[in-house]
Amino acid sequence: KQEVTQIPAALSVPEGENLVLNCSFTDSAIYNLQWFRQDPGKGLTSLLLIQSSQREQTSGRLNASLDKSSGRSTLYIAASQPGDSATYLCAVKTSGSRLTFGEGTQLTVNP
Amino acid sequence: GAVVSQHPSWVICKSGTSVKIECRSLDFQATTMFWYRQFPKQSLMLMATSNEGSKATYEQGVEKDKFLINHASLTLSTLTVTSAHPEDSSFYICSATPGTSGGDQFFGPGTRLTVL
Numbered sequence: 001k002q003e004v005t006q007i008p009a010a011l012s013v014p015e016g017e018n019l020v021l022n023c024s025f026t027d028s029a030i031y032n033l034q035w036f037r038q039d040p041g042k043g044l045t046s047l048l049l050i051q052s053s054q055r056e057q058t059s060g061r062l063n064a065s066l067d068k069s070s071g072r073s074t075l076y077i078a079a080s081q082p083g084d085s086a087t088y089l090c091a092v093k094t095s096g097s098r099l100t101f102g103e104g105t106q107l108t109v110n111p
Numbered sequence: 112g113a114v115v116s117q118h119p120s121w122v123i124c125k126s127g128t129s130v131k132i133e134c135r136s137l138d139f140q141a142t143t144m145f146w147y148r149q150f151p152k153q154s155l156m157l158m159a160t161s162n163e164g165s166k167a168t169y170e171q172g173v174e175k176d177k178f179l180i181n182h183a184s185l186t187l188s189t190l191t192v193t194s195a196h197p198e199d200s201s202f203y204i205c206s207a208t209p210g211t212s213g214g215d216q217f218f219g220p221g222t223r224l225t226v227l
Contacts, residue, residue, distance in 0.1 A: 036218075043117075043204055043220035044155075089154060097143060097208055099216060101154040 002027045002094050006102035013080055014110050021075040021105045023090030028068050031093040035064050035075050038087045038104070047088075048075070080109045114138055115207050117219035124195055125227055132190045132222045134205030140185035141207035145216060146178075149202040161188050195226045 003026045013019055023033070032051045036044040048057045048064040050073070056065040063076040077084060090102040114137040124130050134144055143162050147155040159175075161167040161182035169175045177199075179191040188207075192199055202223050206216040 041202075041221075041223065044218040046215075046218075049215065091155075097145075097216065098157065098160070099145070099155075099206075100157075103154045106152075 002030075002092060002100040004090060004092055004100050004102035006088075006090055006105050008105060009103065010106040010108075012108040012110065015080060015082060017080050017109075018076070018078050019080055019107070021077070021088055021090075021107070023073040023075070023102055025071045025073075025092045025100075027094065028071050029094065030068065031095075033064075033066050033073050033090065033092050034099070035062075035073075036089040036091065038089055040087075044089065077107075080107075082109045082111050084109050113209070113215075113217045115141075115205065115217045115219040117203075117205055117222050119222060120220065121223040121225075123225045123227065126196050127194055129191055129193045130195055130224060132192075132203055132205075132224075134188045134190070134207065134219050136186045136207040136209070136217070139207075139209040139217075141188070141209060142185065143208045144182055144188040145206045145208075146180060146188075146190050147204045147206070149204060149221075155204060158190075192224065195224070197226045200224055200226045 007022045034049045035047045050057045050066040061078040066073045087104045087106045089104045091099045116135045118133045146158045149155045158173045159167045159169045167180035182188040204221040206218045208216045
C-alpha cells in the first residue's frame with residue numbers, strides 16, 4: 001500500500017526566504033507526482049506535475065524535483081511571499097489513476 | 112479549460128437527513144470521477160472511484176450504502192450522503208479525469224458539509 005509522508009507538517013518563515021518542502025513515498029512504482037496548493041476551505045490548485053521519467057519541473061518561483069528510486073520529491077519555493085501562505089500537498093499517482101496524498105505542509109510566510 | 116464544479120459549496124443539514132452533492136466537468140467529458148473526504152487539518156482520503164455508466168468502486172472502510180455515488184453521464188457524478196450524522200461532517204472534494212489511466216485529475220472546489 002502506497003504511503004506518502006510530508007515533512008515538515010508546518011513551517012513559518014519570514015518573507016523573502018527560500019524554502020524546501022519534502023515529500024517521500026514508499027512504493028516507487030508511480031506514474032507521476034504532483035504538488036498542489038490548498039487555501040483554507042478551498043479546493044486544490046495544481047502547481048507542478050512530474051512524470052515518472054522526469055527529474056524536475058519548474059514554474060516561476062517553484063521548482064519540484066523527483067528521485068523516484070529513493071522515493072523522494074522536494075518542492076523549492078524561491079523568494080517566498082505572504083501570498084504563498086497555504087497548505088502544500090504532495091500526491092503520487094499509481095495504477096488506475098489513483099492518487100495518494102500526503103498530510104500536507106502548512107506554510108506561513110510572515111511579512 | 113478542464114474546469115470542475117461542485118454544488119453546493121456548503122450545506123448544513125439536520126442529523127438523519129440525506130444530502131446530495133454534485134460534481135460536474137464543465138468543458139470536458141470525464142470518463143472517471145473520484146470522490147475524496149478531508150477532515151480538518153488532514154489530507155484527502157479517497158472514498159470511491161466512479162466510471163460513467165458503471166458502479167462505483169469504494170475504498171476499504173467506506174460504506175457504499177451510506178455514500179451513494181451515481182455517474183450517469185460523462186459530465187456529472189453525484190454523491191449522496193444518506194442518513195447523515197455529525198461524524199459525516201467534512202469537506203468533500205471531487206475530481207475528474209478525461210484521460211485513460213494516467214490522465215490528470217482536475218479538482219472541484221469542494222463542498223463543506225455540516226451535520227447538526
